[in-house]
Amino acid sequence: MRLRTVVSDIGGSRAEVRIDGDWFASPARDVGELVSLPNWTAALSIRPSNEATRSALVVLAPGKIVCCGHNYRAHIAEMGRPEPEFPTLFAKFADTLTAWDADIALPGAAESFGLDWEAELAIVIGAPLRHADRAAARAGIAGYTVANDFSMRVWQRRTSQWLQGKAFEATTPLGPELVTPDEADPADGLRISCRVNGVEEQTGSTDDLVFDPATLLAYISEFTTLRPGDVVLTGTPGGVGAAADPPRQLRPGDVVETEIEGIGLLRNRITTMEGNRDDQ
Amino acid sequence: MRLRTVVSDIGGSRAEVRIDGDWFASPARDVGELVSLPNWTAALSIRPSNEATRSALVVLAPGKIVCCGHNYRAHIAEMGRPEPEFPTLFAKFADTLTAWDADIALPGAAESFGLDWEAELAIVIGAPLRHADRAAARAGIAGYTVANDFSMRVWQRRTSQWLQGKAFEATTPLGPELVTPDEADPADGLRISCRVNGVEEQTGSTDDLVFDPATLLAYISEFTTLRPGDVVLTGTPGGVGAAADPPRQLRPGDVVETEIEGIGLLRNRITTMEGNRDDQ
Numbered sequence: 001m002r003l004r005t006v007v008s009d010i011g012g013s014r015a016e017v018r019i020d021g022d023w024f025a026s027p028a029r030d031v032g033e034l035v036s037l038p039n040w041t042a043a044l045s046i047r048p049s050n051e052a053t054r055s056a057l058v059v060l061a062p063g064k065i066v067c068c069g070h071n072y073r074a075h076i077a078e079m080g081r082p083e084p085e086f087p088t089l090f091a092k093f094a095d096t097l098t099a100w101d102a103d104i105a106l107p108g109a110a111e112s113f114g115l116d117w118e119a120e121l122a123i124v125i126g127a128p129l130r131h132a133d134r135a136a137a138r139a140g141i142a143g144y145t146v147a148n149d150f151s152m153r154v155w156q157r158r159t160s161q162w163l164q165g166k167a168f169e170a171t172t173p174l175g176p177e178l179v180t181p182d183e184a185d186p187a188d189g190l191r192i193s194c195r196v197n198g199v200e201e202q203t204g205s206t207d208d209l210v211f212d213p214a215t216l217l218a219y220i221s222e223f224t225t226l227r228p229g230d231v232v233l234t235g236t237p238g239g240v241g242a243a244a245d246p247p248r249q250l251r252p253g254d255v256v257e258t259e260i261e262g263i264g265l266l267r268n269r270i271t272t273m274e275g276n277r278d279d280q
Numbered sequence: 281m282r283l284r285t286v287v288s289d290i291g292g293s294r295a296e297v298r299i300d301g302d303w304f305a306s307p308a309r310d311v312g313e314l315v316s317l318p319n320w321t322a323a324l325s326i327r328p329s330n331e332a333t334r335s336a337l338v339v340l341a342p343g344k345i346v347c348c349g350h351n352y353r354a355h356i357a358e359m360g361r362p363e364p365e366f367p368t369l370f371a372k373f374a375d376t377l378t379a380w381d382a383d384i385a386l387p388g389a390a391e392s393f394g395l396d397w398e399a400e401l402a403i404v405i406g407a408p409l410r411h412a413d414r415a416a417a418r419a420g421i422a423g424y425t426v427a428n429d430f431s432m433r434v435w436q437r438r439t440s441q442w443l444q445g446k447a448f449e450a451t452t453p454l455g456p457e458l459v460t461p462d463e464a465d466p467a468d469g470l471r472i473s474c475r476v477n478g479v480e481e482q483t484g485s486t487d488d489l490v491f492d493p494a495t496l497l498a499y500i501s502e503f504t505t506l507r508p509g510d511v512v513l514t515g516t517p518g519g520v521g522a523a524a525d526p527p528r529q530l531r532p533g534d535v536v537e538t539e540i541e542g543i544g545l546l547r548n549r550i551t552t553m554e555g556n557r558d559d560q
Contacts, residue, residue, distance in 0.1 A: 064373050069441070088439035091371040091447070093344050093504055107502070130449075155503065159368035161349070161442060167371070168503045169410075222387070223435065223448045224373055 003143065003178040005030040005060060006053035013056055017044055018177075031178050032059035032229025035126040035142040057099045058145055058175040059124060064230040065092040066220050067120075067149060067166070071235025073208045078238050087211045087219055096167045097231075100175030100264070103271040104150055106252060107168070114153035115250040115270065118236035119194035119202050119258045121186055122147040123213050124178050129226040137217035140226070143178040144186065144213075146266050147233050148194070148258040153242050153249070173258070173266045174231065184262045186213060191261040192237060197254055204237025206260065283423065283458040285310040285340060286333035293336055297324055298457075311458050312339035312509025315406040315422035337379045338425055338455040339404060344510040345372040346500050347400075347429060347446070351515025353488045358518050367491045367499055376447045377511075380455030380544070383551040384430055386532060387448070394433035395530040395550065398516035399474035399482050399538045401466055402427040403493050404458050409506040417497035420506070423458040424466065424493075426546050427513050428474070428538040433522050433529070453538070453546045454511065464542045466493060471541040472517060477534055484517025486540070 002018040015026045015034035024044040028034035037043060069088040070076055076083060098104070106113055126142025149172055156165025184190065186206035194202035211219065216234060220226060241248035250256065250270045258266040282298040295306045295314035304324040308314035317323060349368040350356055356363060378384070386393055406422025429452055436445025464470060466486035474482035491499065496514060500506060521528035530536065530550045538546040 066443075084439065086438040086444075088441050089443045090441045091373070091443055093371070095505060152503075158366040159364065160440065161368050161370045163369045163371055164366075164503055169505060223432075223444055225375060225449060
C-alpha cells in the first residue's frame with residue numbers, strides 16, 4: 001500500500017492512501033498522524049472531487065529524526081574501513097526536511113558550503129518502540145520512503161560533530177510516498193541510486209546494510225523512544241561527491257534525482273537563496 | 281524576573297511568573313509557550329489558592345535542543361587543545377530532558393554506560409532567530425536556566441558521533457526556573473559548579489565561554505531557525521569524570537548538584553531502571 005500527504009487548495013493537509021490504483025482521503029493531517037491511528041485503514045473515505053491538491057512532505061513534523069552513517073558494506077570496504085560494531089548516529093530537526101520535489105537552496109557561494117548528495121532509504125515508524133527486540137522493531141515499521149541527506153561538507157567538517165553540516169533548513173527531501181513493508185522489503189535488495197544531471201553517481205542495494213532497518217530501530221530504542229511518524233535514515237552507499245578525486249560539490253542549476261526501486265523517486269534542483277547571502 | 285512551569289493537582293500545567301516575591305499564573309501551559317506570546321507580562325493573573333502545584337520541567341517540549349561542546353577556555357587549555365574556531369554542535373531530543381529534581385536512571389550495570397556529569401548554562405529562546413546578528417540574537421534570549429548534560433560515555437565513544445551517549449531518555453535535567461537577562465547576565469561571570477555527593481567536582485565562570493550566548497545563537501541561526509521555547513546548552517567547564525585519572529563514573533545512590541550563581545540549582549539522584557536491565 002502507498003500513503004502520501006497532500007495539501008489542498010481549499011486549505012489544510014491530509015494523508016491519503018492508494019488502494020487498487022485510486023487515492024482515498026483520511027482524517028489525518030499527514031502520513032505520520034495516520035499511521036499512529038489504530039485501525040487507520042477503516043478511516044478512509046472518497047476524495048472530494050472539487051478540489052485541487054498537491055503532494056507535500058510525507059511526514060510534516062516528525063518528533064524525532066535519527067540518521068545513521070557508514071552503513072553500506074560496499075562503501076565501507078571501498079573506503080578501506082573496518083565494518084563498524086555500532087551504528088554511527090546523529091540527529092536532524094523536523095524543519096531540516098523538505099518536499100520530494102523542493103528546490104535545495106545554497107545560502108551563499110557554493111564553495112562556502114560544499115553541498116553534496118547522499119541517497120538514503122528512510123524508515124517511518126508506526127508504533128512506539130522502547131527497548132524493542134528486532135521482531136518488535138520490524139513490526140513497528142509503518143513503511144519506507146526515499147530521502148537525500150544533502151550535506152554541507154564545509155560545515156560538517158568544521159568540528160568533530162556533523163550536525164551543523166546536516167541540519168541546514170529545508171535541505172533533506174523526503175518522499176514522495178510511504179510504501180508499506182508488505183509491498184517493499186529492503187532485505188530483498190532494492191536498488192538505490194543517485195543521479196546528478198542525469199549521470200548516475202551513487203548506486204547500491206538495500207540488502208548491503210550493516211545495520212538493517214529492524215536492527216537499527218532496536219538499537220536506537222535502547223536509549224530513546226521511537227514514536228509513530230518518527231523518521232530514521234539508514235545511511236548512504238558509495239559515490240558521494242566528497243569521495244571523488246578531486247572532490248565534487250553541487251552548484252546552482254544542478255538537478256539531483258534520488259531513487260529506490262519499488263519505493264520512489266525524489267527530484268531536486270539546486271538553487272541559491274534570494275539575495276544570495278555569500279557574505280556569510 | 282523568574283519564570284517556572286508547574287503541574288497542578290487538579291490537572292494540566294501552566295507557566296508562572298514571580299513578581300515582587302509572589303508567583304502569578306499565566307494562560308500558557310509552559311514557560312516556552314509563555315515567552316512566545318506577545319506582551320506576555322500582561323497575561324498574568326492571581327494564582328488559584330485552592331490547588332497544590334509542583335515544579336515541572338521549565339520547557340515541556342522544545343522543538344529544538346542544540347548543544348555546544350568544548351566551550352570553556354580554562355577547560356580547553358587544561359586539555360591542551362587549541363581554542364576552537366567554530367562551535368562543536370550536536371542535538372538532543374525533547375524527551376531527553378527531565379525535571380530539575382528528577383532521578384537519573386541507569387538502564388543497567390553502571391560499567392556498561394559510564395554515566396558522567398556536565399554542568400551547563402542553558403539558554404531559552406524568546407523570539408524567532410534566523411540569520412541573526414549578535415544584537416538580534418541577544419534580543420532573542422528569553423532567559424537562562426541550569427542544565428546537566430549527563431552523558432553515557434561508553435555509548436558516546438562507540439562511534440565518532442556523540443548523539444547516542446547524549447540522548448538517553450530523561451537524562452538531561454533542566455530548570456528549576458528561567459531567569460530573564462535583566463536579572464542574570466552570563467557576561468558578568470556567574471559561577472557554575474557541579475557537586476557529587478557534596479564534593480565540588482566542576483567549577484567555572486560563565487564569562488569564560490569561547491562562544492558566548494549571543495555568538496552561539498547567531499551561529500546556529502545561520503543554518504536553522506531558533507524559535508521561542510527552543511533550548512541551547514552552552515558547554516561544560518573542566519572537572520568531568522571522564523577527564524579524571526583514573527576516570528570516574530556515577531553509580532546508583534550518587535547525588536549530583538548543579539548550580540549557577542543567581543540562576544538556580546538542580547539536584548538529581550542516580551538510580552537504576554526497575555528490573556535492572558544489565559543484560560543490555
